[in-house]
Amino acid sequence: DxxxxxxxxxxxxxxxxxxxxxxxxxxxxxxxxxxxxxxxxxxxxxxxxxxxxxxxxxxxxxxxxxxxxxxxxxxxxxxxxxxxxxxxxxxxxxAPFELFGTKITPIPVMHGNIQIFAYRIGNIAYMTDVSAIPESSFELLEDLDLLLIDCLRTEKHPTHINIEQSIDYVGQIKAKQSVLIHMTHELEYETLSQQLPEKVEVGYDGMKFQIK
Ligand SMILES: [Zn+2]
Ligand SMILES: [Zn+2]
CATH class of the missing domain: 3.60.15.10 (Ribonuclease Z/Hydroxyacylglutathione hydrolase-like)
Incomplete structure (x- = not known):
């Protein structure tokens, strides 16, 4: 560090x-x-x-x-x-580049009809505001220690994935640990936490991770 x-x-x-x-x-x-x-x-x-x-x-x-x-x-x-x-x-x-000795990989994802970036920093990926992950981006998401992924709400939305889609992507990407982010006020922490599979958590402000 x-x-x-x-x-x-x-x-x-x-x-x-x-x-x-x-x-x-x-x-x-x-x-x-x-x-x-x-x-x-x-x-x-x-x-x-x-x-x-x-x-x-x-x-x-x-x-x-x-x-x-x-x-x-x-x-x-x-x-x-x-x-x-x-x-x-x-x-x-x-394309991938290096910052302070760590590899940074921009990952193209769809946000409604615009293509934006998720980022992989070492073995962490941060993917907010996503409605679909292009097939070609999955190889950039292999062997992650931590995935932070959009999960807007229960209902479907044109520019964000909902709980069901988010959990589906978490299952495909198979990071060691996954955290849901960018939720609306409609999702309540305890209720949502109880709906999640193992190794998937609800993110919150000030959440901290230590990654080797
Ligand atoms: Zn946003
Ligand atoms: Zn946005």
């Missing part, structure tokens, strides 16, 4: 999450897609740039790069004397 922090997405409550968890640095951000609930905390990266005097690199797919450049262009700037704005750089990725 070299202490670097890799963040996946910048939700609108990033600042509160950082205060809650007490993290004071962000060394890279992987964006799954650019919907507001995953992107609009981007301005809060400013605090990390400022206290660490560090430019933060962002990684995502081509269309997401264009979106961030057009909507949040003011955040993309080289490091200089002024740290009052976020100081970010952005890189388009479409």
């Amino acid at each position: 070299t202490g670097e922090v890799i963040l996946i997405d910048t939700g609108p409550d990033l600042r509160l999450q950082a205060l809650r968890e007490g993290f004071t640095r962000v060394d890279a951000v992987l964006y799954t897609h650019t919907h507001a609930d995953h992107l609009h905390g981007i301005d809060d990266l400013r605090g990390f740039c400022q206290i660490n005097r560090q430019q933060i690199p962002l990684y995502t797919y081509k269309e997401a790069v264009s979106h961030i450049e057009s909507k949040f262009g003011y955040t993309l700037r080289p490091p200089g004397q002024f740290w009052g704005f976020p100081v970010l750089s952005i890189t388009e990725v479409d």
Whole structure:
């Protein structure tokens, strides 16, 4: 562990999450897609740039790069004397790359009719906002220690998998441990927990994992 922090997405409550968890640095951000609930905390990266005097690199797919450049262009700037704005750089990725000695694999998944990224970081995969996993992406999900996977609600939804589909994918992917994420308020922790097969848990804010 070299202490670097890799963040996946910048939700609108990033600042509160950082205060809650007490993290004071962000060394890279992987964006799954650019919907507001995953992107609009981007301005809060400013605090990390400022206290660490560090430019933060962002990684995502081509269309997401264009979106961030057009909507949040003011955040993309080289490091200089002024740290009052976020100081970010952005890189388009479409293949595995390395960050701080760990292999990062972008995994294409469908989110309704757009293709977005899940990410594999070492043997952990984070897959939010998914409605379907393309056949070709399954080989990128083999031998996982931990899978975090979308599970929106009980009813079907056009852009997210529901409980039944989520459990079905968990069974196909066969990670050692799986955690359901991105639930709506309609799902209650205890009730949902009791419906799940072994080695599948309901995620919650502040949940922590130790992975070798
Ligand atoms: Zn979304
Ligand atoms: Zn979302």
